[in-house]
Amino acid sequence: MTAAVSIIDVVKNFGALQALAGVSLEIDKGEFFGLLGPNGAGKTTLISALAGLVRADSGRLSVLGHDVVRDYRQARRLLGVVPQEIVFDPFFSVRETLRIQSGYFGLRHNDDWIDEILENLDLAGKADVNMRRLSGGMKRRVLVAQALVHKPPVIVLDEPTAGVDVELRQGLWQFVRRLNNEGHTIILTTHYLEEAEALCGRIALMKQGRIIALDSTANLMAAHPGGTLEDVFVRTMNQ
């Protein structure tokens, strides 16, 4: 069976800094996968390489069997990425932003799905509001909506709940869980380890550009009886 994401021996250097030191990883279709690690571990670089924002020095990455360099158009169609930074185009309203993003992926007349996303992310009341007028948490929800406009089978969420209040966070996870149950593969990076523990079936821990632990959440927890994922994280990072 073709993996949702295949990463083979990927190396990326930024000058003297080795951001990825030969990372290999396979994520199956339908998984809810956690990619965890401290700041600077290489998580965002790995996601960026998968999304084509960063070009790996060596190694191969593919999305549902499509190489992200050679077959980049198909690979990008299958991938939705929520970037870590809150970014927005200040010229447009929420609905215009989502229509434009749909168009970039070749979709016209996507308003039914856009309305559904807006409803699920509690943004329906802000559809015609300019992006500049939204709070930080709402802007982040629009970023999530932008990543979902083309119904990608593989969704990458790079710290999607940073700065989002508890109620909205719960709404977001409910929606993402639903997408996962419908067959979407979810890849999550977060510093909220309790969220990863509750949501992810499998977790990779990264440190200094390498994967230092990779197992199901249950197995990782079993190795440290009675502890939380945070305990597992701290012990693994200190080994």
Next chain:
Amino acid sequence: MIGFWTLFYKELLRFWKVAFQTVGAPVLTALLYLLIFGHVLDEHVVVHGVRYTSFLIPGLVMMQVLQNAFANSSSSLIQAKITGSIVFVLLPPIPYGAFFTAYVLASVARGLMVGVGVLLATLWFADLQVAAPLWVLAFAVLGGAILGALGMIAGLWSEKFDQLAAFQNFLIMPLTMLSGVFYSIHSLPAFWQRVSHYNPVFFMIDGFRYGFFGVSDVAPEVSLAVVVACFAAVSLLTLGLLKRGWKLRA
């Protein structure tokens, strides 16, 4: 193709939403140039057999077409890069050729819109005939496309607004101001006439002006050949940079 049309539409919408600044302001600037220079020189200077105000108008129109085409693509890219919103066009499967064409066509559209605005605003001040409208259109579109592509290079290269301002103030502005907008190069000393022939913007202005008066400093066919060659060279360079993801994809 939907990706290309969407990006083109987005770029149109981007400048149209602030049309007061992106279209209205350059029209006012050109009008002020005309009022000042026309008032001072109209009764004293005749160029190519026409009064100075009439001579000046096509130059001002083309200058604004070029400067605004440059401003459109360069400001769009630098803003997107600095705010980070460039990821929205880098994540989707938009081919680099579509990326280039959308930005350049939107630049041409803004340039033409400003050019038509300047023309309409200045027509009250002079009796202007159009001898060869196709030449007018050809030079306006090609000139806007060249500056739109140059704007893309500047936007890609710049990492800060002051770098873009340097590109604009120390390259684009001198090239357009010293291109014969305000004078015929025959009024220059021989040395500076020769120097002008190394400025591609001179050929854009001169060819554009030929479309109005049917006379020019150099044959319009020569100007067209220079402009087409410049467009091909700048386009190839820009496409090459986009294909490599230069300063876009780390």
